[in-house]
Amino acid sequence: MSDNTILERETLRATVASLKPANNALRLCTNQLDRRAFLADSKYHSEMQKNCYFPILWLIPEFDADLVEEGCFSVLKRKWDVSIFDLYSLVAQKHPIRMPAELLQIFLPQANLEFSILANDITAARDRLDVFRAMLSLQGIHPSISPFAANISLNKYAGINSRSAGNQATMHEGLREGITHKDGQIEMWPNELSFNCIGANNENLKSTLTESLIIRAAKNSEKWLGLEEAQGSIRAARRAFINAPLMPDLGSSILHIWQGIESLFPTVSTEITFRTSLLLAELISPLQNRAETYEASRASYKDRSRIAHGSEKEISLQQWLRAWLLLSRALEAVLDRGLLPNEEELTRGLLGS
Numbered sequence: 001m002s003d004n005t006i007l008e009r010e011t012l013r014a015t016v017a018s019l020k021p022a023n024n025a026l027r028l029c030t031n032q033l034d035r036r037a038f039l040a041d042s043k044y045h046s047e048m049q050k051n052c053y054f055p056i057l058w059l060i061p062e063f064d065a066d067l068v069e070e071g072c073f074s075v076l077k078r079k080w081d082v083s084i085f086d087l088y089s090l091v092a093q094k095h096p097i098r099m100p101a102e103l104l105q106i107f108l109p110q111a112n113l114e115f116s117i118l119a120n121d122i123t124a125a126r127d128r129l130d131v132f133r134a135m136l137s138l139q140g141i142h143p144s145i146s147p148f149a150a151n152i153s154l155n156k157y158a159g160i161n162s163r164s165a166g167n168q169a170t171m172h173e174g175l176r177e178g179i180t181h182k183d184g185q186i187e188m189w190p191n192e193l194s195f196n197c198i199g200a201n202n203e204n205l206k207s208t209l210t211e212s213l214i215i216r217a218a219k220n221s222e223k224w225l226g227l228e229e230a231q232g233s234i235r236a237a238r239r240a241f242i243n244a245p246l247m248p249d250l251g252s253s254i255l256h257i258w259q260g261i262e263s264l265f266p267t268v269s270t271e272i273t274f275r276t277s278l279l280l281a282e283l284i285s286p287l288q289n290r291a292e293t294y295e296a297s298r299a300s301y302k303d304r305s306r307i308a309h310g311s312e313k314e315i316s317l318q319q320w321l322r323a324w325l326l327l328s329r330a331l332e333a334v335l336d337r338g339l340l341p342n343e344e345e346l347t348r349g350l351l352g353s
Helices: 003-019 024-044 084-092 101-110 122-137 160-164 211-230 234-246 250-263 272-283 290-308 317-337 343-351
Strands: 050-057 067-070 073-077 111-119 148-150 188-190
Touching (some): 050 101, 050 122, 073 211, 101 111, 111 122, 122 211, 122 317, 211 317, 234 317, 250 272, 272 343
Antiparallel strands (some): 050 111, 050 148
């Protein structure tokens, strides 16, 4: 990031702070400058970044090319099967895969595609992966699981056992050239080692990824990363949105979703049902009727309270979906607005002032 960019950002932030802005325009101006600084910093570090590849379960590619790429994000079709012999050979040749070959063989057949994320390290790649998945879900894609990450695409280490043994003549033509044990090291990291995912393959949500949907999600991911840099408070809501489907049961998941919703309104401590529902209704108003949001929020918060106090004996997927879609719409509204308004601004919006 250049000294001029830093000076420009800090000067404007100090000016805005001294004015104590009461409207969204000045705050948005600050957020936009923070985003410029964030993107400049990302560009500065781009030479240090590497691709991490995450196989994704259950989602289906619906595009013609082998991959769709936009910015730091790419979606690649799985072209080849990785055999158990490929995986055993990785173990035998001491590649740092950190998981049993048999476990990898359970997950890989369920992956029709993988996400490639450009990042400085595996921790940053995981965070960007979650943002990208969140932006896909805002477009109606159901939750998914990424069991592990690798430094090389599965399409490149498929067939590595036979290639390393010099058996190219017996292989499919498309697998004859590629990485061998001598000229590359495969590194893997465990991520979400589970098949438990609430909402996966739900009939109300989509599983197919088109080129236009992927590009839109990638662009929205870059925008969202900038928003998180400027307003860190929205990060907790985004994480809850992605992690809630991975919870072991519906009740725990609904409680986690509501942690995410409530993190958007940290000053609300009394009359929580009423005030949170009103604030959600106003936040989401550019996307959905206020009355509809208000009623859905009150019903879902009642679910949350009964679960927390142990009085809800049976919890349905419909109850879970209602809470998850509320959080989804809230995140979509923040993305649409370009910032998260505070409670006073949302209240004034409700009053039409």
